Amino acid sequence: MKALLTYISIFFCLWTYGSSNSVQQADSAYQAHNYELAIKIYSEIIATHQHSAALYFNLGNAYYKNNELGKAIWAYHKAKKINPKQKDIAFNLNFVSQLTKDKIEQNETGVTKWMANVFFGRSINFWAYVSFIVLLIATFFFYLFKITQSKNKRGIFLISSFSFGFLFLLCFSIAMAHKSHITNLSHGIIIDPVVKVRTAPNTEDAVAFELHEGAKFTYKQTQGEWQRIEVGNNEGWILKDKALLY
Amino acid sequence: MAQENHKLKKIGNINIMRSLLFFIGLMALQINVLSQTVDVKSYVDKNTVAVNEIITFSISTNSNCQIYTPEFGGLTIIQGPFRSSSSRIVNINGQRSVEQELKYTYRLRAPKTGSYKIEAVNLVCNGKKYQTKSITIKATEGTTSAGRSAQSVPANSSDFFMRMFSNKTTVYQGEPFTISLKIYSLNQPQNIENLELGDSKGLWRKDLNPNQSTFNSDVEILNGMRYFTTTIRTELCFAQNSGKIEIKPAYIAALFQRGFFNQYRKEANSNGLTINVKPLPNGAPKDFNGLVGKFDLKHNISRNVLKPGEAIDLKVEISGSGNLNTFDDPAFEFPNDFEQFDPEIENKLSHKTSGISGSIIYNYVLIPTFYGNYTIPAYSFSYFDLETKTYKTLSTGDIAIEVLKTANSEAGNTALTQNKKAIQVEETDIHHLLPYRNNQFGSDDFLIGKLWFYGLLLLPFGLAWFLLWRRGQKQSDNYILSTALKASFRESKELIKEAKAAAFANENNQAIQAVNTAFKSFIKRKNNLTNLELNRNFIINRYTEMGWSEASLSTLKNVWDTIEMYQYAPISTSKLDHLITDTELLIDKIASEQ
Numbered sequence: 140m141k142a143l144l145t146y147i148s149i150f151f152c153l154w155t156y157g158s159s160n161s162v163q164q165a166d167s168a169y170q171a172h173n174y175e176l177a178i179k180i181y182s183e184i185i186a187t188h189q190h191s192a193a194l195y196f197n198l199g200n201a202y203y204k205n206n207e208l209g210k211a212i213w214a215y216h217k218a219k220k221i222n223p224k225q226k227d228i229a230f231n232l233n234f235v236s237q238l239t240k241d242k243i244e245q246n247e248t249g250v251t252k253w254m255a256n257v258f259f260g261r262s263i264n265f266w267a268y269v270s271f272i273v274l275l276i277a278t279f280f281f282y283l284f285k286i287t288q289s290k291n292k293r294g295i296f297l298i299s300s301f302s303f304g305f306l307f308l309l310c311f312s313i314a315m316a317h318k319s320h321i322t323n324l325s326h327g328i329i330i331d332p333v334v335k336v337r338t339a340p341n342t343e344d345a346v347a348f349e350l351h352e353g354a355k356f357t358y359k360q361t362q363g364e365w366q367r368i369e370v371g372n373n374e375g376w377i378l379k380d381k382a383l384l385y
Numbered sequence: 386m387a388q389e390n391h392k393l394k395k396i397g398n399i400n401i402m403r404s405l406l407f408f409i410g411l412m413a414l415q416i417n418v419l420s421q422t423v424d425v426k427s428y429v430d431k432n433t434v435a436v437n438e439i440i441t442f443s444i445s446t447n448s449n450c451q452i453y454t455p456e457f458g459g460l461t462i463i464q465g466p467f468r469s470s471s472s473r474i475v476n477i478n479g480q481r482s483v484e485q486e487l488k489y490t491y492r493l494r495a496p497k498t499g500s501y502k503i504e505a506v507n508l509v510c511n512g513k514k515y516q517t518k519s520i521t522i523k524a525t526e527g528t529t530s531a532g533r534s535a536q537s538v539p540a541n542s543s544d545f546f547m548r549m550f551s552n553k554t555t556v557y558q559g560e561p562f563t564i565s566l567k568i569y570s571l572n573q574p575q576n577i578e579n580l581e582l583g584d585s586k587g588l589w590r591k592d593l594n595p596n597q598s599t600f601n602s603d604v605e606i607l608n609g610m611r612y613f614t615t616t617i618r619t620e621l622c623f624a625q626n627s628g629k630i631e632i633k634p635a636y637i638a639a640l641f642q643r644g645f646f647n648q649y650r651k652e653a654n655s656n657g658l659t660i661n662v663k664p665l666p667n668g669a670p671k672d673f674n675g676l677v678g679k680f681d682l683k684h685n686i687s688r689n690v691l692k693p694g695e696a697i698d699l700k701v702e703i704s705g706s707g708n709l710n711t712f713d714d715p716a717f718e719f720p721n722d723f724e725q726f727d728p729e730i731e732n733k734l735s736h737k738t739s740g741i742s743g744s745i746i747y748n749y750v751l752i753p754t755f756y757g758n759y760t761i762p763a764y765s766f767s768y769f770d771l772e773t774k775t776y777k778t779l780s781t782g783d784i785a786i787e788v789l790k791t792a793n794s795e796a797g798n799t800a801l802t803q804n805k806k807a808i809q810v811e812e813t814d815i816h817h818l819l820p821y822r823n824n825q826f827g828s829d830d831f832l833i834g835k836l837w838f839y840g841l842l843l844l845p846f847g848l849a850w851f852l853l854w855r856r857g858q859k860q861s862d863n864y865i866l867s868t869a870l871k872a873s874f875r876e877s878k879e880l881i882k883e884a885k886a887a888a889f890a891n892e893n894n895q896a897i898q899a900v901n902t903a904f905k906s907f908i909k910r911k912n913n914l915t916n917l918e919l920n921r922n923f924i925i926n927r928y929t930e931m932g933w934s935e936a937s938l939s940t941l942k943n944v945w946d947t948i949e950m951y952q953y954a955p956i957s958t959s960k961l962d963h964l965i966t967d968t969e970l971l972i973d974k975i976a977s978e979q
Binding site for chain 1: 812821829
């Protein structure tokens with residue numbers, strides 16, 4: 140009997156440690172202005188490879204309230220990648236970005252923004268499912284084309300089959316693009332107050348320019364402890380731990 | 386002679402009243418000479434001289450005095466005493482008065498080098514005894530020039546200089562204090578040409594008399610010399626930060642008159658000052674803005690209960706004294722449903738040596754536009770009280786206002802007549818946390834890149850291929866088979882019809898042949914048999930296997946045997962009719978079989 144009770148209590152402990160509850164713990168820590176604890180719990184959840192726009196957004200809020208501007212911007216960008224349509228994310232990102240020092244031209248064109256808004260606003264596997272359904276329809280039309288005798292109907296079925304086949308390729312490409320949009324690390328945010336960007340991956344090399352906390356850059360490559368970055372049309376190297384990629 | 390001088394000797398008795406009467410009669414001025422305090426002075430024109438250089442020693446008074454001969458301590462009297470009197474009209478605060486001066490002058494000479502002391506002079510004025518200060522004269526070798534007159538331009542800088550004073554040397558940050566600039570000169574300056582103030586970082590300074598055009602000069606004896614002094618500037622100061630504040634020396638240039646046409650110019654720098662500023666103690670309240678002094682906050686609201694559209698007058702008065710220059714206008718957070726106007730501000734502040742004092746009155750007019758119970762949150766500010774050395778907070782307290790609901794139809798219901806107002810959103814902070822909508826995903830939850838998903842994509846192709854293959858199979862055998870069967874069935878039916886017609890025409894033999902062909906060809910086609918297999922036993926066995934009933938089987942046997950038997954023999958018409966009917970039924974039955 141005692142053993143059973145122990146098992147039950149252990150089970151409950153594990154259960155309460157489950158994802159959803161620790162998220163609530165973090166939220167209540169945030170509401171109690173204990174931002175450091177909130178950041179710790181949010182980060183732990185993310186470390187278990189659990190992601191969601193809300194999670195990164197809330198982490199960003201906690202970072203902002205804890206006066207960690209760069210990390211807050213990074214978290215908002217992460218959240219925005221997962222859910223580009225969410226207005227709160229866009230608002231907070233914009234709000235916090237205005238506090239940064241460096242004025243950096245946004246090289247994100249309208250088309251990519253529109254693409255992201257229209258196609259990447261769904262759940263991560265939405266386009267994979269859609270492409271499967273479209274493929275099913277395409278093959279169904281092909282089957283109808285094969286079994287029908289009437290010439291008129293055969294033509295319609297063949298055209299439909301090819302159209303859906305083309306649509307399938309499109310959806311599949313979007314699905315692949317969506318995955319790489321979320322998982323690929325394409326940009327980064329400076330998290331140190333001032334970072335010297337050097338012309339080569341070496342502390343002895345000349346400083347090309349300086350970036351301040353919260354500055355956004357395009358990530359190029361990693362070499363040892365160094366990352367090659369691009370800001371505007373300027374390139375340079377920074378130490379890995381001075382920035383977070385997203 | 387020296388002994389004779391030792392005795393106090395009455396040398397003059399002046400009655401100034403007589404001369405005053407003349408002034409009163411002539412000018413009809415308000416004169417209050419008698420109310421003046423008695424002032425006695427003795428002074429020299431220089432206190433360091435060369436041997437044999439002439440010194441002018443003067444005793445001056447503004448009252449009716451008896452003066453006793455002074456003792457010169459070894460200095461030789463060349464001339465004197467000369468008696469002279471002068472008077473001038475002084476205008477102080479709009480009140481005119483006459484200053485009378487009576488002067489006795491001696492010309493003295495130091496016979497040899499050394500230190501001489503002119504003893505204090507005793508006077509009796511209005512029955513009271515007065516005494517001047519003693520003066521020490523230093524005689525040096527120097528460039529003695531007996532011919533040098535006393536009227537020559539004074540060479541040393543001590544004949545014109547400026548001093549800066551402050552009334553406090555240690556103050557709290559924000560505590561008021563004054564600094565004043567005073568010039569000293571042996572001759573009255575004609576005009577002040579230039580005054581440049583020294584730098585003082587971290588100090589708020591304000592001239593207390595910015596439009597001063599006339600200056601009152603005074604007489605002061607310093608080191609035995611008589612100087613005309615004028616306070617040319619008094620400033621009210623507040624230290625803005627703690628620590629040592631240095632006030633750099635000020636510079637002045639003044640013009641003097643010599644003779645009638647000659648003017649000359651003299652320049653001087655004042656001393657510098659260091660003010661020790663103490664920081665305010667820790668623990669300042671949140672709404673503390675650096676105010677130091679003593680203040681009071683009063684507020685008055687015209688009414689607390691009213692209807693929408695009616696006006697409220699809110700009067701807030703801040704009074705007191707201190708560094709009110711740092712006071713910010715009150716920041717009330719009026720409810721959004723209150724129409725508000727910029728307050729009317731009555732500024733009754735004046736700058737005094739004790740600080741900026743007076744009051745500021747803010748008159749707010751508020752017009753509620755909607756009914757309900759509202760609260761104007763308390764406005765408060767804090768100051769540092771110099772008397773008790775503590776922070777004090779003044780607050781208006783929350784002001785409750787009840788706006789009554791008017792009947793909807795009532796005229797003047799502003800809720801009805803007012804234009805709709807857009808909701809005001811103030812975006813001064815980030816948006817709050819987002820809810821979690823069970824859309825969390827793991828890093829490996831993507832279908833793209835998973836082998837089984839690609840397999841799933843191949844599934845429709847496989848399915849279509851499989852269905853088409855199955856279809857192809859069926860078409861190649863069964864389809865052809867069934868169409869042939871249908872044709873055979875139709876053919877047999879035709880033959881049965883022919884047989885019936887033949888039987889009707891008594892062509893019995895022909896009829897039996899038709900029945901034979903119809904029956905056998907259909908059975909053959911239906912069961913897909915070769916000619917060899919088309920025999921009685923095979924057919925019977927097949928249908929027995931298929932589970933036909935005894936009755937059906939016997940009909941089958943009967944039909945078969947009858948056809949065989951009468952193929953080449955005549956058959957009765959009734960039997961033939963029977964056969965035809967049976968065969969037709971049998972064909973239908975077989976056709977209905979699967």
